[in-house]
Amino acid sequence: MTERIQNFLASRRHDGPCLVVDLDVVRENYNAFAKALPDTRVFYAVKANPEPKVLKLLADLGSCFDTASVVEIKLALEAGATADRISFGNTIKKERDIATARALGVDLYAVDCKEEVEKIARVAPGARVFARILCDGSGAEWPLSRKFGCVPEMAIDVLEHAHRLGLVAHGVSFHVGSQQRDPAMWDGALASAAMIFHTLADRGIQLAMVNLGGGFPTRYLKEIPGVESYGSAIFNALRKHFGNQLPETIIEPGRGMVGNAGIIRSEVVLISKKSDAEDDARWVYLDIGKFGGLAETMDEAIRYPIKTARDGSAMVPCVLAGPTCDSADVLYEKDPYFLPVSLEIGDLVLIEATGAYTTTYSAVAFNGFPPLETIVI
Amino acid sequence: MTERIQNFLASRRHDGPCLVVDLDVVRENYNAFAKALPDTRVFYAVKANPEPKVLKLLADLGSCFDTASVVEIKLALEAGATADRISFGNTIKKERDIATARALGVDLYAVDCKEEVEKIARVAPGARVFARILCDGSGAEWPLSRKFGCVPEMAIDVLEHAHRLGLVAHGVSFHVGSQQRDPAMWDGALASAAMIFHTLADRGIQLAMVNLGGGFPTRYLKEIPGVESYGSAIFNALRKHFGNQLPETIIEPGRGMVGNAGIIRSEVVLISKKSDAEDDARWVYLDIGKFGGLAETMDEAIRYPIKTARDGSAMVPCVLAGPTCDSADVLYEKDPYFLPVSLEIGDLVLIEATGAYTTTYSAVAFNGFPPLETIVI
Missing domain, CATH: 3.20.20.10 (Alanine racemase)
Structure with a gap:
């Protein structure tokens, strides 16, 4: 969590999940790659996050671009890269x-x-x-x-x-x-x-x-x-x-360039149990799920750090799920996620390291929920 | 494949995958439900396919609506349903x-x-x-x-x-x-x-x-x-x-109402092998995949019928994959899909029974590919 993202979020009313990307972190990452591999040219994988401001920053820093489609080629050109800096x-x-x-x-x-x-x-x-x-x-x-x-x-x-x-x-x-x-x-x-x-x-x-x-x-x-x-x-x-x-x-x-530059803020929509049995799992439902940008939780592959304002209180294992009417929209269940026992409905949570492979994966309108909003700062 | 869809597709140039939905089939399905369960009210699950023309037809036929979000409630109202016909x-x-x-x-x-x-x-x-x-x-x-x-x-x-x-x-x-x-x-x-x-x-x-x-x-x-x-x-x-x-x-x-009313037309982008070994699998890549609308192929759950103009020639097992630069964008691999050995790059294929749970699942811009286009006829 950078101070810039913290300040930005503090001033923003929550009305649905959003991704905030800090360009300073992208710049640091680019420079770290350039320093660690000085004789190697960097082709940023546009698919990781094609936000125009991210591409413009990287084009200005001298990056080249790895693209997956004609649309991505055009985005790289619009960001200021010349065609000789683009790989299809x-x-x-x-x-x-x-x-x-x-x-x-x-x-x-x-x-x-x-x-x-x-x-x-x-x-x-x-x-x-x-x-x-x-x-x-x-x-x-x-x-x-x-x-x-x-x-x-x-x-x-x-x-x-x-x-x-x-x-x-x-x-x-x-x-x-x-x-x-x-x-x-x-x-x-x-x-x-x-x-x-x-x-x-x-x-x-x-x-x-x-x-x-x-x-x-x-x-x-x-x-x-x-x-x-x-x-x-x-x-x-x-x-x-x-x-x-x-x-x-x-x-x-791609991920190494923008992953840690972004944070998603999400809201706890519901916390419940399926039965009164003591050992029954606690379910926590967020307003973002597998079809709203967290597709990489598929098979529980990528495990994001999640921060809450109540961290520090006792932690309990939770099944974490998204807000859609799709039974497959569950983020972590086989390997439950530990969250504060004091977490409440309406709390905001921060899902860290979500700058890569989130926004563009998000479904166009599944269950009527809009795609993940991105703000680049 | 209905004659109406066939005629429509015959007159349309292919420029990316598209879903065509035949309202006549939706009407037949609604009437079949009404007949099979005469004392039961039908609440169409809007999430299966929220196209306005589909909702309008169903509203006119007297259907009620099961909705997952405020957006879906508004879509049902706009289609002509009164609020007493809507369930959240x-x-x-x-x-x-x-x-x-x-x-x-x-x-x-x-x-x-x-x-x-x-x-x-x-x-x-x-x-x-x-x-x-x-x-x-x-x-x-x-x-x-x-x-x-x-x-x-x-x-x-x-x-x-x-x-x-x-x-x-x-x-x-x-x-x-x-x-x-x-x-x-x-x-x-x-x-x-x-x-x-x-x-x-x-x-x-x-x-x-x-x-x-x-x-x-x-x-x-x-x-x-x-x-x-x-x-x-x-x-x-x-x-x-x-x-x-x-x-x-x-x-x-939802699926039972619109699933068989829709057909996706897709193009074969590439057919290749990974080695010269005789028994190595043949890979067929389409211009639609898991992130372009076929999300329900996740874990190879839903297996769509696929028709080609070359059906009838010898069939060979193929790994079927989508067009994106994502290694997870593979449709059928564990259980290979049999397709004609004569299939060629550039051929069009028809993916049947895709009227439900396709368009709205499709990613907003993954890899720069646009979301699945729908045409309701």
């Missing part, structure tokens, strides 16, 4: 969206199969592509599926195919899993990346870039290593696998 | 929202604890309340948690508390679980409801109404019993537990 990082793109991106000047595209390479070759001839490889995602708190990327052996073929079709086989990318708490996880992926560099070099194709992806955590309830730990672990892994021929590198922080 | 069915309500509902004329409220009763007594004195009891939800395809309702013994106290505070203890409600495929599930809940009626009658409080809830299924891939099976099972259970003193009854169909 989604491996799943419609051909007409690639054409639009190209018309907007974007020259850097993610791929994970030959089919995607062929789309790019047709509508963005000569563009640079990087191939995403699969990672196993151990150590990450947000589940990483096999949705993006291919095995390293296939990435070699994909990049060679791109080269033959007149594209620039530019590099390799991977993602170690979001909210990755183990800096050592970059090592294995960099070993695969180096293998791809060497194999393609033997075939006369010189790759230039390794996209180290995102995954940098924000602090929820558990302690996390500092950005500098990630910086040194990554640098050492690069040295180990690439020797003194270090590739150009980029990172794509 | 969410058990989790802010006191100021109850006050607003009351000011709008709403007189029927759901409760599942004394705390909620007290809010209503303060701002809507004299209103009618019904207590929701817990059901176990077996046989339902969409998970039913313990989020709503209390044990029957507690419901007795809740209703007695309401009576003492000057409210009208009006009845009992329950929900047997959404997409409930077993008509016999109403029997157990009605036994509990009858017990509550009898116990309170002994204390001098006459309840009047049983809210049979929703849960009526729509046809996805598996066959479902017809509405008349539900009607007769419910009627028999009412007779069994209430004898010849049948209570007033209401139902709250």
Whole structure:
């Protein structure tokens, strides 16, 4: 909780949940990444929080942008980034969206199969592509599926195919899993990346870039290593696998850039029990839930710190749920959340570290509740 | 697929996913409910699909409305329903929202604890309340948690508390679980409801109404019993537990009213594999996913029928995923979906039975993708 957010909230009447984002924290985070990885360019993952003021600040600081769609590309351009600072990082793109991106000047595209390479070759001839490889995602708190990327052996073929079709086989990318708490996880992926560099070099194709992806955590309830730990672990892994021929590198922080910059204020709508049994769980219902911005509580994956004005009194285990008429709109139940026994209906609570992956996930009008409001200060 | 939807889609250029809802099907469904349960009033669950044209049709047909929020109450009023045809069915309500509902004329409220009763007594004195009891939800395809309702013994106290505070203890409600495929599930809940009626009658409080809830299924891939099976099972259970003193009854169909009235058209964005291994899964990526309206594929709960122009050619198991840069945006993977081997990038597919619980769930702007567009015809 920053003093600026505290002052802002003190002067604001509560009328539904809101997210407040402190730009000073975003600036600090950007500078921390720049310092920890001085030779690496930062591509902010716009999807984490696409608020125009956040993008403008980062554009002014010199950040580049990792985008998932044409809309995000346009947001980055409007924020002041030039097209050469934008990557179209989604491996799943419609051909007409690639054409639009190209018309907007974007020259850097993610791929994970030959089919995607062929789309790019047709509508963005000569563009640079990087191939995403699969990672196993151990150590990450947000589940990483096999949705993006291919095995390293296939990435070699994909990049060679791109080269033959007149594209620039530019590099390799991977993602170690979001909210990755183990800096050592970059090592294995960099070993695969180096293998791809060497194999393609033997075939006369010189790759230039390794996209180290995102995954940098924000602090929820558990302690996390500092950005500098990630910086040194990554640098050492690069040295180990690439020797003194270090590739150009980029990172794509999203959660690590804005997660701790935002706080959601929410209201306790109801506190009740399901029976009079002594050991029956206490249910606490907030005015925000899984469909109002806290989608990452899915399967109780992300566990947000929650602060109340009554912290310090005895804490009791609670099932925490959202306000909608959907039985799946429960935040924490398998692993109950401890909240003050003195908590009352109408109390305001602060849900910390909610600057990333909240607002844009929120449902457009589920149960008639409006989407999460954001205020950037 | 109705002829009207087919004709409409034939004349429409595809530029992103869209839901088309056929009002003729909604009308048929309403009439089927009215016929199968002739002595039961229908309260359409607005949250299933709050499109104004759907609400207007139902209001004209004489339907009442089950609402989850003040916004939904206003939508029902705007559609032409009078306030006496509206139930505020969410058990989790802010006191100021109850006050607003009351000011709008709403007189029927759901409760599942004394705390909620007290809010209503303060701002809507004299209103009618019904207590929701817990059901176990077996046989339902969409998970039913313990989020709503209390044990029957507690419901007795809740209703007695309401009576003492000057409210009208009006009845009992329950929900047997959404997409409930077993008509016999109403029997157990009605036994509990009858017990509550009898116990309170002994204390001098006459309840009047049983809210049979929703849960009526729509046809996805598996066959479902017809509405008349539900009607007769419910009627028999009412007779069994209430004898010849049948209570007033209401139902709250949502999915059963609009589910099969809508079809989403989507485009295949990419088809690829993760490796060259013969047995490696084929991945099919659509331009709609878990955050674009298909939230009910969460944990692969709801399995939609998907039709393509190539049906009839050999079918192969596919992992089906959405278009966003979120590794959790995978629709069917544990239980792969069979699609034609001849399916190609750019093909259009029809996702059937998507009239309920799709549009309003869709994320406001996740990854820059717009919310699902709806067209009511």
